[in-house]
Amino acid sequence: MSGEDAPAEQQNAVDQKQETKAAEEPKAEPPKTEPAPAAAEATATPAAATEKVPEEDTFTYRALVLTGYGGYDKVKLQVKKGKPALKAGEVLVRVKACGLNFADLMARQGLYDRLPSPPVTPGMECSGVVEAVGEEVTDRKVGDKVMVLNRFGLWQEVAVVPSTHTFLIPEGMSFEEAAALPVNYITAYMMLFDFGNLRPNQSVLIHAAAGGVGIAATQLCKTVKDVTVFGTASASKHETISEGGVTHPIDYRTKDYVEEVRKISPKGMDIILDPLGGSDTHKAYNLLKPMGKLITYGTSNMLAGQKKNLLAVAKNWYHQFSIHTLSLIQGNKSVCGFHLGYLDGEMELITQAMNTILDLYKEGKVKPRIDSTWHLEQVGDAMRKMQERNNIGKVILNTEPMPEEEKKEEPKKEDKKKEDKKKDDKKKDDGKKEEKKDDKKKEEPKKEEEKKEEPNKEEK
C-alpha cells in the first residue's frame, strides 16, 4: 500500500480516451511503451510469446480514471492499451468487482491525500482472478480467486499488485461479497479488537450503522458475548440494522443521539466509532465511560455536496477535536485514530486481521451486505447513492460490460442534469434539514449549522 506498490499500468499503459471532453482533463503522463517482461508473458499463449507480437497492440482494458477534482463526472471510463508489466512479487488480477469507500468520495473532491494527483485510477479494494504471477510469487497461482487491498488503482479491469496485498476468496463467497469485505471489515475489526479491546458486556456506539463499516462493526460486535450496540441511521433503515444486530437504533435526524444514548445508558459508552469528525467527536468524547475508547476514523462531516464544500471543510477544521493529556488522565479515557489508507507497509497486521475475519465468515458469523451493484459506466450514480446516504451496506462496481440495451436506457447528459434536479427536488421533500444543502449561493442562517451537519452522519 506504499507508493512503490502502486499499480504500474497507469504509467505504462497508453491512454485511449473514450470520453470526448479530453480537453478539460489534466495532461496524462507521457505514454511509455516498454514491452511486458517475460514473467508477465508467461500467461500469454506460447505462440504469442515466440512470435513477439507486441502486446501493447492487442491487450486493452477499461479503467476508471479520476481526471480532476470535482463532481461525479470527474471519474471517467477510459480504455487502456498494453499489458501491464509485472515486477517480482506482483500478480496481475483480472478484476471482477470493486468496492466503493468514503475515502474514494473524499478523494474525488481532493480531500484525501493518499490518492496521487489526477489523472489516476482510484479504488482501494476489488476481487478477481489471478491471471499472471511475477517472479518470486509462491503463494498465488494463475486461476486463484482473490480479493485485493491496495492504496489506490483498483477500479479497472486489470490490476497489478504485490501478491501480499491479495487474499484467497473462501469457498462460497461471491466476487461482490469479496469486493465488499476488505476495507470495511478490516477497519471495523482493527478498531473494535485492537484499539477498542472489545470485551463481553460492553456497549458500543456505531455511527452510520447502515453503512459498510457500520454493518461490519455490528456483525463483529455480535461475535462477543452480551455486547450492546447503539447505532445511528435514518428511521427507514432501522428495521434492517436491527435485524443485523443493532440493539438500539437511533434516528439522528429527528432526535439528539446523545440524549437517546444517555436515556438508555446513563454512564455512557465503552467504545464509540466516529466516522464524522468535527463537533461529533467532542460529543463522542463526552459520551465515554471511564476507561472508554473513542475511535475516530474519518471526517465525513467534511463531505457536503458533490463538490468540495469549503464551508463544510472549514467548519470541520474549526471544530476539530483536540485533546490534552491532563484531560485524558482525569477522565481515564482513550482517543484513537484509524485509517486503513495510512497503514502503509503493515501488511502483517492487516493479514492477521483478515485471516480472523475470513474464519468468522466461514463460521457464518459475518457476511458482507451488498446494497447495490453498478457497471463501471455507472460509477457516478454509484458514488451519488453512497454520498447521499441512500445505501444500506456496500456499493459495488462490477466490470462486466454493460449490455447495449441498458446503455440505451442510460439518460443523456441533458437528461442527467434533469435527473440531478429531480433528485435535488426529492431531497428537498426529505425534510427541511437538507433543503439548502447544495445551494451554496444562499447565505446559511447560523442556527441551521448544526442541523446541516446531520445528513453527513449517515453511512460510511
Add this chain to the structure above:
Amino acid sequence: MSGEDAPAEQQNAVDQKQETKAAEEPKAEPPKTEPAPAAAEATATPAAATEKVPEEDTFTYRALVLTGYGGYDKVKLQVKKGKPALKAGEVLVRVKACGLNFADLMARQGLYDRLPSPPVTPGMECSGVVEAVGEEVTDRKVGDKVMVLNRFGLWQEVAVVPSTHTFLIPEGMSFEEAAALPVNYITAYMMLFDFGNLRPNQSVLIHAAAGGVGIAATQLCKTVKDVTVFGTASASKHETISEGGVTHPIDYRTKDYVEEVRKISPKGMDIILDPLGGSDTHKAYNLLKPMGKLITYGTSNMLAGQKKNLLAVAKNWYHQFSIHTLSLIQGNKSVCGFHLGYLDGEMELITQAMNTILDLYKEGKVKPRIDSTWHLEQVGDAMRKMQERNNIGKVILNTEPMPEEEKKEEPKKEDKKKEDKKKDDKKKDDGKKEEKKDDKKKEEPKKEEEKKEEPNKEEK
C-alpha cells in the same frame, strides 16, 4: 473512592496535636463528638457497650496529617481520639502498613486535586486487619486480613472504608507486600491490558522501570509470551530491573532514550507507559508504531524539589501534549490517560483487575518488591527517598510504634537541615544535570532545560 467514601474519622475525631507548631497550621474542622453507632460498638466488649463508657475518652490512634502544602515537614504525626463511627457497608481496619505513591508527593505540594484541602490524612493504599464491620457488610468479618484502596485517608493506624474498597490478602502475602500492591499493580494492569491490549510479541517502553508501577508493569509484561520490555532507569538499577524482566535497560541520564530504543527497534514501540508528561509525552507519541498506544499516567516532570517548583509546573504545562484527531488518524495511533485516583465509583472494574492480579500472585507470576519500610515518624524521609528517585520498588510505612532507641538516633531539626544540605551536595556530585535543580534564584540557561527535566524520569 468518591467524596462520600472518605473515611469519617477525620471529621469525627478530636485532633490532639503532637506537634508544637500548631499555630502555623490551617484551622481544622470543628471537632464533632458523636458517639459511635451500635454497629461500630458491636466489636467493643459487651461490658463497654452496656456501661456506655464514651469511647472518645479511651480510643486513640496515630494519624499522619498533611497540615499545609509544602515540603516534607508538612506531613505531621498526630494522635486522634475517639473511635470512628461506622456507616452501613463500612469496615474499620487496624492498619499495619501503608504504601507511598507519587500522587502523595504531588498532593503534598498542592498538585493533586483528588486530596481535599489540608488538614487531611493522605494515603491511597494500606493493609491491615478488619476490627469492626458496619451493618450490611456480608463479605468481610472481624479478623480478615485485607488490603485497602481509597481516594485518601489511609496513612493512619485506624481507617474506616467501604468494604468494597477492601480485598482479602491471599495466603503467604505479608502486610508490606499487601500495602505495596493495590495502586501500582492495578495501575499497571489496567494500562497494559485494558488500554494497551498487550499481546504476544509486542514491545513496551516502561519509564521509571525501577519504580513501583515500573516493576509491576515489567512483571505483568512477562505474563504475556515474547513481550520485549524497554525500561529506563539510572545505571545503578539496571541489574535489578534486568533480573525483574526488563529486556533492554536504558540509562536515560547518560543516553538519549529515543535513540537507544530506535537502535534496537527502528519501527518504535507498540505500547509506551508515560508517567513523565511534558516534552516526554511528545517523544513517546513519535516513538509509537502504527497501531501503537501511548498511555500517559502522570506528570512527574512537574515535581522538581521538595516544594512546588513553579518553573517545573509551568514548563510541564507549556510542553503539555495535545493532539488533533487528524494526526491520530493519519498515524493510526492511540493516546490514553490513566489515573486510578480519578476512577471514582468504578470499583467493579477495579475489583476485576485486582482478582486477576491476585490470581497471578498466587501463581507466583507477580510479587511486589519492597524498597524500604519506614515508621510513621519517618514519613518525611520515606517521601524524600521516593522523590529523589533513590528507591527500587515500593516505599512502605508501617504503623508499628518506633522503638525509643531509634527515636533517639533521629536527628534533630538542626541536624536535619544539615542532612538536607549534605544530600543536596551529594546530588550535585551526581552530575552536572542536577547541579542547579534546587537553585531557583539562578537564571537557568535555556540549553539546560532538556537536561534538567531528566532527573524526574525516575521511579514513580
